[in-house]
Amino acid sequence: MAKRMIEKCVTAFAWLSGLLLTASVAGLMGYVFVKGAGSLSLSLFFGDTAPMDALLFRRQVFDGIFPAMVGTLTLVGLSISIAVPVGVATGIYMAEYATGRTKHIFGLFFDILAGIPSILVGFFGFSVAVFLHHQVSDRIAPCLLISALALAFLVLPYLIRTTQTALENLPRQVRVTAPALGASPIQTIFYVLLPQSLSGIVSGIILSIGRCAEDTAVIMLTGVVATAGLPSSLLSNYEALPFFIYTISSQYADHTELMRGYGAAIVLLAICALLFTLATLIRHRLSDHLLYGGR
Template sequence: MRVLEQAVVHFSRLCGIILLGAVLTVIGYLFVHGWSSLGLSLIFGATPPLDALLMKRHVFNGLFPAVAGTLSLVALAICWAVPMGMAAGIYLAEYAGPKIKAILNLFFDIMAGLPSIVVGLFGFAVAVFLNRRFSGAIHPCLLISSMALAFLVLPYITRTTQMALEGLPLSARMTALSLGASRLQNIVRVLVPQSLSGIVSGIILAIGRCAEDTAVIMLTGVVASTGVPRSLLSHYEALPFYIYYISAQYTNSEELASGYGAAIILLCICLVLFLLAFAIRKRISYHALYRA
């Protein structure tokens, strides 16, 4: 019997070493190879950064269009997903009766489990449909991509909102009601503020998911090279797609180096968002609610 226990202990240590070793290798490999390419010129190429930011000049051999594309994509997707997702989460937690809740929960579970490429295919199908039905001007573009991404992260936001609200103790729920608050007042003025940390960390994780997703956007309008996105209906570049594209299509070592650089940037963005979400889950209730 003791042999088995010892074996389990050693096995668990071995697993830990394998996992951590593998992840550190992945990250270390990226940094070792991409370190030298990091710098302002990685993003802005030969263009002066200020000119690029003010849109005075195009950036040709830098990541600026991809970064700008990813940022606008994430901002738009979150814009669509947050109001809808929070409203749905509030409905599920505070209004829905047990039967409706069970049915809606099933749909949200399926939605959360859908592979992102299927969501991308849906976005593409909708674009084709709109193109045929309404206007030839509609084709896969920034707008369609951001809506498909919003669909992808909607269940995250709904779920975190719902769970944060349902996690509140009954006493918190009753306080404002006992003081004459209506159901809506209780939700808006007490319940949502008290579960804000959970909701916001969910939103941040959703942002991370939007920033890293490649499968959805490759079907809905991302391209390898087009410059900074001009409008909602235009093509755009994005960091994760750039990384994918470079890995398959690089022609020289400079391009490959910028691929490593892009990978480091994306990794850092995602990890920082993650750290932020964790910090907020502990802190935000403190910061958002203790104002006089």
């Protein structure tokens, strides 16, 4: 009978854990949604400015999250275009060329890079900016470019790992077919292996975009500010969505501003959810497609 009790207790505990976790997440996110749903409107994005004028950059937007969204978008675009070539190339190198000790030690370094607290990556970006400011030019200070670089460093290990894993998980037959037909190693990689592992790599890239879009710790040390309007150049300050949410939470002046914070939180959550769903879909769709032939 005691055994039955233990059995029941353990099972109940597992279900309770699931319930507790679901309830916590649903509670936190649900609260943001319920409180912030009312603030979702065009004026959340554009304030008092006419949407078309804002979108065509004809007029400045105050009291709206449009500049922050543009800032985040620019930032993500920049850092991804820095990180993807380096990350994917490193991933290919790790999967196809590195062997033995080199592979082991490089792998260790990338694991460390993946584990470093993001604030340290931001701090590194900040130190580099200050270093360049003293050594190269006064015009360099924490700015959009420095943030983009630091964010690229942050997502680099993810890109390396996803690329490497996608390549290494290819079945052996795929790997030997092309060389058997006389393809060189590079031809094999670019004509066979990369296309075959594309789904894994692309979903890794999309998840990295998500990480860039949501990160706050890195950018708060490397040039993001509360009000800057649209970023004017690579060396200027900029606004970003996650930092906007952070600032509102710590120093909102009135109810309207707070509601704008809720709105921004919903928008950021929606963007991240969208990217996440996209990455999941691509991974499943593309791998089905590749597994079961072209349809």
